[in-house]
Amino acid sequence: MGEKFLMKGNEVIAEAALRAGCRFYFGYPITPQTEIAHYLAKKMPEVGGTFLQAESETAAINMVYGAASAGVRVMTSSSSPGISLKQEGISFIACAELPAVIVNIVRCGPGLGGILPAQCDYFQAVKGGGHGDYKMVVLAPYSIQELYELTVDAFNISDKYRTITMIMGEGILGQMMETVEFKDVENNIHIEKPWATTGTGMKREKNIITSIYIKPEVLEEHNRKLQAKYKEIEKNEIRVESYNCEDADVIVAAFGTVARIISNVIPMAQKEGIKVGLIRPISLWPFPVKEFEKYAHVPKAFLTVELNAGQMLEDVRLAVNGKKPVHFHGRMGGMIPDEAEILEEIKKITRS
Amino acid sequence: MSRKRISIFTGHFGSGKTEISINFALNLSRSGFKTAIVDFDIINPYFRATDAKKILSDNSVYLISPIYANTNVDVPALSPETNALIEKKEYNAVFDVGGDDLGAKALARYNEELLREGYEMYFVINTKRPMTDSIPKIRGMIREIENVSGLKVTRLVNNTNLLVNTTIDDVMNGHMLIKEVSDKEKIPIEFVSGFCKYISGIEKLVECEVLCLEKNIKLPWD
Incomplete structure (x- = not known):
């Protein structure tokens, strides 16, 4: 293990993402998770990454869709009302089978609600807040150290299954401070992404990322493929x-x-x-x-x-x-x- | 410990400004000074001086809070009472300022009054925070805070800690680093602070004063 720091949950999420090789972050500020953006705004340029404050949550999630299509590790973060705004994009990303990490530092609702901690987005996260038969992996850490480790894991899980992984924490987890001990070397699993839209180089057929399937037989087949993948995740990714x-x-x-x-x-x-x-x-x-x-x-x-x-x-x-x-x-x-x-x-x- | 009647605590967010401000104000009040504390944090709605309302009032420290503090509304606001406090010369005033230059910006509103009345501006440093773990980073943040507030940092505070994992070595390593900052900036280290049980014996190792902190900002499971 490596050096110890005293950090806020939100800062740790940002630092863990950088350590996991995430070089693209798109977001829009909202309490109680704004420190994620604050940290990455400062750090992303130092590592040659892209930090972009989008004009809205909807824009941010669609930027994630684009970056993930190109096969890079990408993250967005928000808090409850902001996550609601992202739901359409989440469903599209799930259908297009793209790896992406989404952070929800939950505040109390419904509606604009308040800024204090809550767990009221459980249904939205695990039962499909967006439309259609999709699932995303949802991880709920309880300490700053675990928040760090699970955020790095989230990128691996996402790449491995071509899925969205959500880190969900209560507002207090984003705001509180604890000691975190970073590993000297992260367990970043490298997974080839032959499906990514990175240019054919005139050497292969073009890759197409889509969430529209016009023929019902084809769409049903695609749904079956998604469900088989979710079964596989249920078999391998339980944490308790x-x-x-x-x-x-x-x-x-x-x-x-x-x-x-x-x-x-x-x-x-x-x-x-x-x-x-x-x-x-x-x-x-x-x-x-x-x-x-x-x-x-x-x-x-x-x-x-x-x-x-x-x-x-x-x-x-x-x-x-x-x-x-x-x-x-x-x-x-x-x-x-x-x-x-x-x-x-x-x-x-x-x-x- | 108080040199001027107005003490302003600035620093990186999460450096420990709030706990220090509360303890500093409690000490002043317990020493017989008429004391007020201003919850001056316009940045972060969680964990603020207002959380310690009870212990402050039990110890006759007058608390000035923004009207929305500890509600479900996230509206940065400063209390109009702040002006009155600066004019009330019988009070020792402790300002708990929000983190970084973003938080210190609010001080610019009172720049004229503070320059007129005189102040000590403390810069709180925890070298175990990643944004203040080196001399250039610390000096950079001092400059940023001075620039937006139009005020000068006059005292440094070593609050190096890893909360419950703090060792005396951590505090002393931080102290060495902050000493260099102090030499380069020509700003004295006013005190070392930390939760009492993690810094006992430190007074023999440092030349400055020691502020032993009681924990007043708590988590639900503390």
Whole structure:
């Protein structure tokens, strides 16, 4: 491992992208993720890359479409309302099977909402915010170190499957500071891109990047190809962390920074004689269904805790598949649950 | 520690200005000075002096916040009370300025008043931040902040840290670097700061004062 720095989440995303070989960034500022653009505006020129503040989020995502077509590593970032504006482009990029990394540092909604942290874009990210049958890999880090490692990974995953990978973090993850230790050498996997529109050199047929298929048979075939790819990703790219789940009375499911609050609740509950486990999905899609199946018989019930009205809750229920009750506790509007209120929810379950 | 009644804390974003401003103001107040702190951050709506509202008021530090601070609205605004504070000579005023030249730009609005009243302008440095980890980068940022504010940095602060991973060696390596900046810029290092438990014993290693920080800006799981 290499040098240690004290960095903000947003800065780390930007630095990780540079280390992953990303040389093209297109974006439009929005709180709480503007430091990503701020950092890259300064650093991209130093490494011969392109930083471009587009005229809108829609423009930025279509610039990503263009750059990705040419086979380069490219990233855009925004926060909730800005990500909504990008949805059309996201669907097009998914259909055209282009690798791209998109960052959503989530703020509370709906509408213009507010600038404080939330997880209310879970559905939008994992169920397809844009139109059509597409999926994108969604990764939810819970610390600055993990944010760095997953951002580098995101570029590898994108190239490997020709897919969009989204890094999704709560506003607080973008804004908070922690120590990050950078690797001396990044694990950048080089994948040939013979499909890229880099010029034929008069040596090959031209490559065409498109998301329009006029003949229904051809479009159905293309859809089947996409679905087969998503199956492959579901097989290979699950990321999850479990803690204390064996013999747990209650297993809490939480992603992102909420899992850190749960980590504090576990010893508090222990003092009261309640064993609490934690399953932390890191890849929100593909969802770690098997991890929940593995522990479904163990606790009295599951509890999902989220900064929304109950979104991952649905995936947890599908994964637990009726074997145990799945309860929910959530806060909205930029509010964050404290340890005591979560412990109270756990006690309600053990008492019932 | 306070040389003039107006103390302005500037620096790179994330250098620790807010924690230092709060602790500095608390110390002044506890030493019997009538103290006010101005949340002067027009850059970042997260983690600001206003977050420490309670401890500040418990210690009789008067807090001036922008009206939208800690709401869901992201509108950079300065409080009109700032003018009054500069005129109230019985107050020691601590300004927690936003990061980089972008944050320091807001000072230009009060340039005339501050020059008239006199001020100390501190530049807070954490050499573990990638944008301030070398002498040229630090000097460059000092210039940028001076240029936009129309004010001069008069004191340096060594706040080198890796939060919970900080070692005395980190702080001392930062100190060596900042000493060189101090020599080249002819600006003295006023103090070294850090969370108390990570810098104990530092007073024997440095010639300047030490500001031992209590943590007032917290994360939900702290």
